[in-house]
Amino acid sequence: MLVGCPRCKVRLKVPDEKIGPQGTRFKCPKCAVVLLVKRPAPKPEQQKNYTLNAKKVLVAHPDQSIADRVGEMLENEGFIVLKAADGVEAMVQAMKELPFLVLLDVALPKIYGFELAKRLKERPETKGIKSVLLSSIYDKSRYRREPASLYGADDYLDEHQIEELLMDKIKALTGQGEPRANAPETEKAGAASSATDILEKYAPPRPEPPAGPELPPKAPAFSAPRGDAMVEKARRLARTIMADINLYSPQKVEASIRENSFFTVFASELREGKKLYDNRIPPDVRSQGDFFREAVENFIEGKKKTLGIN
Amino acid sequence: MSFINYSSREINCKIVYYGPGLCGKTTNLQFIYRKTNPEQKGKLISLATETERTLFFDFLPLALGDIKGFRVRFHLYTVPGQVFYAASRKLILKGVDGVVFVADSQLERMDANLESMEDLKINLAEQGYELERLPFAIQYNKRDLPTAVPLTEINSAINTDSTPWFEAVATRGSGVFETLKGVAKLVLMELKKNY
Numbered sequence: 227m228l229v230g231c232p233r234c235k236v237r238l239k240v241p242d243e244k245i246g247p248q249g250t251r252f253k254c255p256k257c258a259v260v261l262l263v264k265r266p267a268p269k270p271e272q273q274k275n276y277t278l279n280a281k282k283v284l285v286a287h288p289d290q291s292i293a294d295r296v297g298e299m300l301e302n303e304g305f306i307v308l309k310a311a312d313g314v315e316a317m318v319q320a321m322k323e324l325p326f327l328v329l330l331d332v333a334l335p336k337i338y339g340f341e342l343a344k345r346l347k348e349r350p351e352t353k354g355i356k357s358v359l360l361s362s363i364y365d366k367s368r369y370r371r372e373p374a375s376l377y378g379a380d381d382y383l384d385e386h387q388i389e390e391l392l393m394d395k396i397k398a399l400t401g402q403g404e405p406r407a408n409a410p411e412t413e414k415a416g417a418a419s420s421a422t423d424i425l426e427k428y429a430p431p432r433p434e435p436p437a438g439p440e441l442p443p444k445a446p447a448f449s450a451p452r453g454d455a456m457v458e459k460a461r462r463l464a465r466t467i468m469a470d471i472n473l474y475s476p477q478k479v480e481a482s483i484r485e486n487s488f489f490t491v492f493a494s495e496l497r498e499g500k501k502l503y504d505n506r507i508p509p510d511v512r513s514q515g516d517f518f519r520e521a522v523e524n525f526i527e528g529k530k531k532t533l534g535i536n
Numbered sequence: 537m538s539f540i541n542y543s544s545r546e547i548n549c550k551i552v553y554y555g556p557g558l559c560g561k562t563t564n565l566q567f568i569y570r571k572t573n574p575e576q577k578g579k580l581i582s583l584a585t586e587t588e589r590t591l592f593f594d595f596l597p598l599a600l601g602d603i604k605g606f607r608v609r610f611h612l613y614t615v616p617g618q619v620f621y622a623a624s625r626k627l628i629l630k631g632v633d634g635v636v637f638v639a640d641s642q643l644e645r646m647d648a649n650l651e652s653m654e655d656l657k658i659n660l661a662e663q664g665y666e667l668e669r670l671p672f673a674i675q676y677n678k679r680d681l682p683t684a685v686p687l688t689e690i691n692s693a694i695n696t697d698s699t700p701w702f703e704a705v706a707t708r709g710s711g712v713f714e715t716l717k718g719v720a721k722l723v724l725m726e727l728k729k730n731y
Binding site: 288332333335338361459462463465466467469470473474495498499502506 | 556557558618619620622644645646647648650651654658685686688689690692693696
């Protein structure tokens with residue numbers, strides 16, 4: 227196991243078998259400070275199995291009349307209905323109540339429904355929750371089309387089809403009916419190692435993982451609803467920076483991804499983007515994760531997928 | 537902050553077209569320029585960087601009449617939309633009398649729309665303005681594209697303060713003058729309050 231000395235920052239290799247259950251004291255060979263080294267705590271997902279409530283459904287919609295209409299339908303079928311009017315409220319309710327299904331309006335205030343679907347799939351306690359995006363359509367005859375991506379949601383439903391299709395979709399999602407044949411592929415979580423390798427060349431070295439009790443504890447996975455909205459803002463800015471790089475030089479982006487030279491070709495844009503990101507996003511939000519790096523990785527991953535590069 | 541030219545008896549007002557990259561700000565301005573009577577307008581000035589342009593021109597819409605014997609001349613500006621050019625946007629907003637936010641209706645630009653709206657509020661606040669107190673209109677552009685987000689959804693996501701909004705397809709000119717008239721009306725109302 228690797229341990230970072232909090233005083234002189236030197237990295238020490240400590241054999242796992244030498245660390246006792248209560249931790250073991252070591253002297254740093256460089257600066258002589260005494261360190262108490264403990265084994266890292268097991269990851270939260272290993273500690274607890276989260277059980278979803280098979281009767282609870284969360285309906286997240288800013289329009290009270292639609293939420294009531296859907297809620298009534300579900301209650302008539304014997305479900306317990308929870309409601310939320312914005313994305314933050316929906317996130318909190320989903321984590322607290324652990325419903326088996328969430329119905330999310332795509333344009334929820336504070337955090338979009340499609341962003342929320344992605345967030346739920348990323349958290350250990352909520353990743354088992356099935357999510358369905360609810361969307362209205364602008365002009366039925368002209369603009370109707372199948373969505374290309376569901377942002378991690380399990381299915382989607384146009385608002386005018388709720389009465390007709392909702393119960394069938396629930397049955398399909400819970401394995402009691404036929405799954406949709408034409409449902410688009412959901413996005414896979416996590417970036418491929420190749421993208422990460424490329425990023426390593428550009429990114430500054432990552433800070434050392436906290437090893438001993440002297441180092442500050444890790445931030446909790448979920449701090450506060452407001453924090454979550456701020457994280458979403460940080461992610462949005464990072465995504466916009468990447469989208470703009472692509473929008474203004476699509477051919478250059480494509481060529482650089484094919485030639486594995488994205489970070490060299492767009493070094494100045496990435497530097498400017500990071501500067502803007504650091505200026506705009508407060509340090510306490512940035513400390514919750516490297517969302518800029520995440521956006522770069524996801525962007526490259528998505529581009530590679532589109533271009534058919536593995 | 538409108539500027540009064542006593543010798544020409546004109547009140548000069550600055551309207552800035554704001555919005556994410558490639559949302560159609562320049563297309564709006566070019567259409568207005570093309571359709572405006574040559575005697576009523578100044579030169580179309582373009583400040584170009586490698587990838588972005590800032591357009592500017594002024595014109596005197598005769599139909600608007602005058603305020604206490606002074607005619608109103610509008611100066612229309614676009615900002616560079618690409619997210620990096622925050623400093624140029626801040627500069628262009630100086631002395632603004634009215635803002636048009638041009639939103640790109642495509643689903644893939646929803647992040648960029650929200651980000652640009654946030655950027656507008658921050659840049660205005662840094663100069664002591666509040667968007668809520670400024671003459672302000674929103675234009676949902678590119679309504680003809682198949683990827684356009686339904687109006688109810690885009691409006692509920694972007695327009696949190698019930699701002700007047702307009703649909704547009706700026707490449708065809710539809711909704712362009714409606715938006716300009718919408719914001720000009722608000723600017724004039726503000727002027728009449730102050731003069």
